[in-house]
Amino acid sequence: MTGLDRPENAAAAQDRIRASGLRPTRQRVALARLLFARGSRHVTAEALHGEAGGEGIRVSLATVYNTLHQFVRVGLLREVMVNPGRSYFDTNVGAHHHFFHEASGELNDIDAAEVDLSSLPEPPAGTRIERIDVVIRLRDDRS
Amino acid sequence: MTGLDRPENAAAAQDRIRASGLRPTRQRVALARLLFARGSRHVTAEALHGEAGGEGIRVSLATVYNTLHQFVRVGLLREVMVNPGRSYFDTNVGAHHHFFHEASGELNDIDAAEVDLSSLPEPPAGTRIERIDVVIRLRDDRS
DNA sequence: ATGGTTTATTAAAATCATTCTAAACTGTTT
DNA sequence: AAACAGTTTAGAATGATTTTAATAAACCAT
Structure with missing residues (x-):
């Protein structure tokens, strides 16, 4: 084994x-x-x-x-x-976004449902949206 | 001159x-x-x-x-x-996001007002949000 | 199973963007 | 104008990724 x-x-x-x-x-x-x-x-x-x-x-x-x-x-x-x-490379291929902790380089998933992206601009003529990436960049809280 | x-x-x-x-x-x-x-x-x-x-x-x-x-x-x-x-490197340092056309490598601004980011998860304890990047990836429309 | 064909793997070299180094230089201040 | 600190630079170094060309493994049809 x-x-x-x-x-x-x-x-x-x-x-x-x-x-x-x-x-x-x-x-x-x-x-x-x-x-x-x-x-x-x-x-x-x-x-x-x-x-x-x-x-x-x-x-x-x-x-x-x-x-x-x-x-x-x-x-x-x-x-x-x-x-x-x-x-x-992310093993999660479903709809989701990320927290990115700049200091450590650590990435964490955010479920797509937690981010409201209903209000978006139209893509330019002749193009269509392939995917939307939201990255929330974090820094250590100085408090 | x-x-x-x-x-x-x-x-x-x-x-x-x-x-x-x-x-x-x-x-x-x-x-x-x-x-x-x-x-x-x-x-x-x-x-x-x-x-x-x-x-x-x-x-x-x-x-x-x-x-x-x-x-x-x-x-x-x-x-x-x-x-x-x-x-x-982006000369626009105000709040905004981007369209990214993957085929050409071209980036275009999206005013922050055009994207509603009111619904967001809480950052992990001990961290705070430094900035939020939204990238709308585009491909040519095959139609 | 075997042979032939296609597709993968690999070590090593090559490439590409970016950073570092140490010396020469420029902006600023005295 | 001298002195000091901050800048620029060519070139070397780095680090991630890709390419190359040869070897090996998977697949398919016997």
């Missing part, structure tokens, strides 16, 4: 990947299991690579990048940009 | 910079004149450097970066992150 038998088991990860039209390779399955084990996660490529290494999974950083981008393309992940020069 | 006599004249740029507590050096004044000439602009460091070069202003890229960050620090500019690996 390895440390990876539980979270999202291999079969589930494999199905999830295959259902998205990707080949369930050893490294994609392993990364999917890490990513989708817990609920909502926000990881950087480097962090996931490190985590994989710690679990004894041998994957190159290039493959981690490839996999993350493929997962984004097929809708398994979402890319969040809050920090210059570093992308976060 | 150089091409730079009009937009924001040298004196105005100098005052603006001095009022912010920075020394009005030749390069800071020149960059301020470019930045604050027209209304609302969204520039990258590289783009501004290129623009300066085109106007015959000799400034190093390092200085452009330094200046942009200093201007952000004193509130003359705002940094916007919408694209992985590239920061935009």
Whole structure:
């Protein structure tokens, strides 16, 4: 019994990947299991690579990048940009927003229902809204 | 009469910079004149450097970066992150949001009044809201 | 199972934006 | 004008990400 038998088991990860039209390779399955084990996660490529290494999974950083981008393309992940020069990948692909604690770099989900976005401008002619990102930037309260 | 006599004249740029507590050096004044000439602009460091070069202003890229960050620090500019690996600097420091056209990389302002953000979750204990960024991502309408 | 084809993985090099360094310079103040 | 502090700069360094070209693994039809 390895440390990876539980979270999202291999079969589930494999199905999830295959259902998205990707080949369930050893490294994609392993990364999917890490990513989708817990609920909502926000990881950087480097962090996931490190985590994989710690679990004894041998994957190159290039493959981690490839996999993350493929997962984004097929809708398994979402890319969040809050920090210059570093992308976060979010396992929550439902409608939601983020708290971003600038000092720690920590991201936390806000359910879409908690933010009222009913009053919005019309998109420019010839374009349509693909998605709306709300980022609430936080700083430590000095009180 | 150089091409730079009009937009924001040298004196105005100098005052603006001095009022912010920075020394009005030749390069800071020149960059301020470019930045604050027209209304609302969204520039990258590289783009501004290129623009300066085109106007015959000799400034190093390092200085452009330094200046942009200093201007952000004193509130003359705002940094916007919408694209992985590239920061935009926004001359509009008032309350507003953005349309982001992913295909072209173009950013456009949305007045804060056009977005209702009255319904928001409480920030986590010990933190307070520093600012809220709303990015409406656009794609070309396929119709 | 096997062979052939396609698609993935990888280490290493390359790229890109950005930051740092240390020296030369400019603005300001005395 | 000298002295000091703050700036600019070229070039090197960094850090994240992407590319390359070769190797390996998954898939499909035997």
